[in-house]
Amino acid sequence: MAAPWEDVLRNKPAIQEAVTVAVDAALLEGVLMRTEGEPNASDVVNYAPFTLLPSAVPSALFEQAYAVQQDFNLLVDAISQNKEFLEHTLASTIQVDDFTAQLFRIHKQVLEEGLAQSVFLGINRSDYMFDCGVDGKPALKQIEINTIAASFGGLTSRTVAVHRRVLKVLGKSEEASRLLPNNPSKGLALGIAKAWELYGSQSAVVMFLVEEVQRNIFDQRCVENELWNRNIRVIRKRFRDVFEKGSLDYAKRLYMDGQEVAVVYYREGYVPENYNQQNWEARLLLERSRAVKCPDIATQLAGTKKVQQELSQPGMLERLLPGRAEAVARIRATFAGLYSLDMGEEGDKIAATAIADPNRFVLKPQREGGGNNLYGEELRQVLEKIRDSPERTSYILMDKIKPQPSMNYLLRAHSPLEVSECISELGIFGVYVRQGKEMVMNEAAGHLLRTKAIQHADGGVAAGVAVLDTPYLV
Numbered sequence: 001m002a003a004p005w006e007d008v009l010r011n012k013p014a015i016q017e018a019v020t021v022a023v024d025a026a027l028l029e030g031v032l033m034r035t036e037g038e039p040n041a042s043d044v045v046n047y048a049p050f051t052l053l054p055s056a057v058p059s060a061l062f063e064q065a066y067a068v069q070q071d072f073n074l075l076v077d078a079i080s081q082n083k084e085f086l087e088h089t090l091a092s093t094i095q096v097d098d099f100t101a102q103l104f105r106i107h108k109q110v111l112e113e114g115l116a117q118s119v120f121l122g123i124n125r126s127d128y129m130f131d132c133g134v135d136g137k138p139a140l141k142q143i144e145i146n147t148i149a150a151s152f153g154g155l156t157s158r159t160v161a162v163h164r165r166v167l168k169v170l171g172k173s174e175e176a177s178r179l180l181p182n183n184p185s186k187g188l189a190l191g192i193a194k195a196w197e198l199y200g201s202q203s204a205v206v207m208f209l210v211e212e213v214q215r216n217i218f219d220q221r222c223v224e225n226e227l228w229n230r231n232i233r234v235i236r237k238r239f240r241d242v243f244e245k246g247s248l249d250y251a252k253r254l255y256m257d258g259q260e261v262a263v264v265y266y267r268e269g270y271v272p273e274n275y276n277q278q279n280w281e282a283r284l285l286l287e288r289s290r291a292v293k294c295p296d297i298a299t300q301l302a303g304t305k306k307v308q309q310e311l312s313q314p315g316m317l318e319r320l321l322p323g324r325a326e327a328v329a330r331i332r333a334t335f336a337g338l339y340s341l342d343m344g345e346e347g348d349k350i351a352a353t354a355i356a357d358p359n360r361f362v363l364k365p366q367r368e369g370g371g372n373n374l375y376g377e378e379l380r381q382v383l384e385k386i387r388d389s390p391e392r393t394s395y396i397l398m399d400k401i402k403p404q405p406s407m408n409y410l411l412r413a414h415s416p417l418e419v420s421e422c423i424s425e426l427g428i429f430g431v432y433v434r435q436g437k438e439m440v441m442n443e444a445a446g447h448l449l450r451t452k453a454i455q456h457a458d459g460g461v462a463a464g465v466a467v468l469d470t471p472y473l474v
């Protein structure tokens with residue numbers, strides 16, 4: 001995809017001027033992050049990293065990604081209600097992966113007790129790259145779907161204005177006017193507000209469950225603001241606050257400090273490091289409650305890499321979404337090759353193939369948050385070591401997606417300005433609300449484009465690798 005800005009990319013004075021404007025615009029618009037040095041204070045903040053220029057995205061693939069989002073919402077929701085599927089799919093994983101096993105134990109316990117929750121809220125983000133096939137035609141391929149704590153819907157709502165300004169400064173007003181508006185924070189908030197309303201208690205609050213270290217607080221504040229604007233009270237608490245001050249009444253209503261909680265929106269709880277014994281107890285308390293969890297633990301499990309791999313098995317989507325052939329076809333078209341490393345002949349074979357040709361694959365453990373996957377020589381070494389051990393079942397293999405790079409400037413505070421060869425990842429936010437068996441909301445709520453230099457195989461914005469971007473449709 002040729003970037004439409006080739007003419008200005010090497011024009012250093014023009015670029016320098018645009019950078020100055022861009023950084024101030026980012027601060028002005030609120031594209032902000034707390035600093036590494038003071039991650040829990042807002043006294044010193046800086047701009048969140050972003051590209052100087054919007055990146056080209058093929059419009060057909062962009063539309064395809066939006067068109068399949070409601071299907072993915074239905075799929076995730078269906079999986080979360082399918083006890084047998086989750087049990088069967090995660091059986092081998094929970095033997096070797098303690099984190100998934102612990103989540104699964106809570107899931108089972110809550111089901112055995114009987115669900116107190118009757119309203120369900122899903123906020124997810126389906127991520128894609130544009131794979132450059134042998135024919136050179138780019139294809140939309142899903143990287144993963146994030147069903148818990150999908151971030152940057154807030155900050156990305158504010159980056160369009162920055163990129164519009166940059167293009168104008170560079171004399172590209174016409175192109176600036178073509179950048180699409182994008183406001184996931186509003187869409188996410190509308191989902192939370194709907195769930196809050198259906199919960200049915202005017203005095204109840206929405207609780208954002210947040211991390212101990214909150215560098216990305218402004219992203220969350222964007223969503224929070226939308227709720228306050230609708231007169232919905234938001235509180236921010238950590239697991240340890242829940243452990244100390246959370247309680248359930250006789251009807252399993254959740255209270256924090258005497259305040260009833262209608263919705264728990266997790267921006268935490270997706271990696272093992274988020275938990276100690278107390279935090280697990282707090283998680284169990286929340287899951288047992290009547291409050292709407294976004295996501296409930298079953299939906300979190302639906303977002304595991306192992307589930308993603310199982311979905312690519314022949315006939316699986318048809319079983320999960322009966323009578324929805326068109327949705328199934330749209331979903332399947334976005335799948336890259338995914339392979340199980342379960343013990344057995346099939347697993348032996350694909351492990352051998354990957355060891356022989358590691359650059360064709362990505363090796364993924366059951367982890368979220370970036371920086372966990374293995375590539376190339378490292379993939380080969382690890383797989384060679386575990387190929388005959390059940391440990392290999394804690395990973396899946398995936399075909400490596402190979403996008404066409406393009407040139408851009410990645411702006412990061414305190415970093416030198418240099419042009420980089422980059423690739424992008426497009427995410428679409430999905431929001432849905434279900435009451436009992438009835439879907440009352442099912443939407444695509446906006447998008448996120450993240451871009452990184454090609455030398456980084458892995459890692460997102462929070463991990464300091466990717467930066468925020470805006471799609472320029474071509």
Ligand code: ADP
Nearest residue numbers: 144362367368369370371398399400401458459
């Ligand atoms: P995480 O849950 O850690 O975010 P992902 O599956 O999103 O895990 O992988 C992290 C990053 O690794 C992605 O953002 C992408 O840059 C890269 N990646 C993941 N899968 C592939 C793939 N199949 N081909 C190429 N790059 C990939």
Ligand code: MG
Nearest residue numbers: 127144369370
């Ligand atoms: Mg990811």
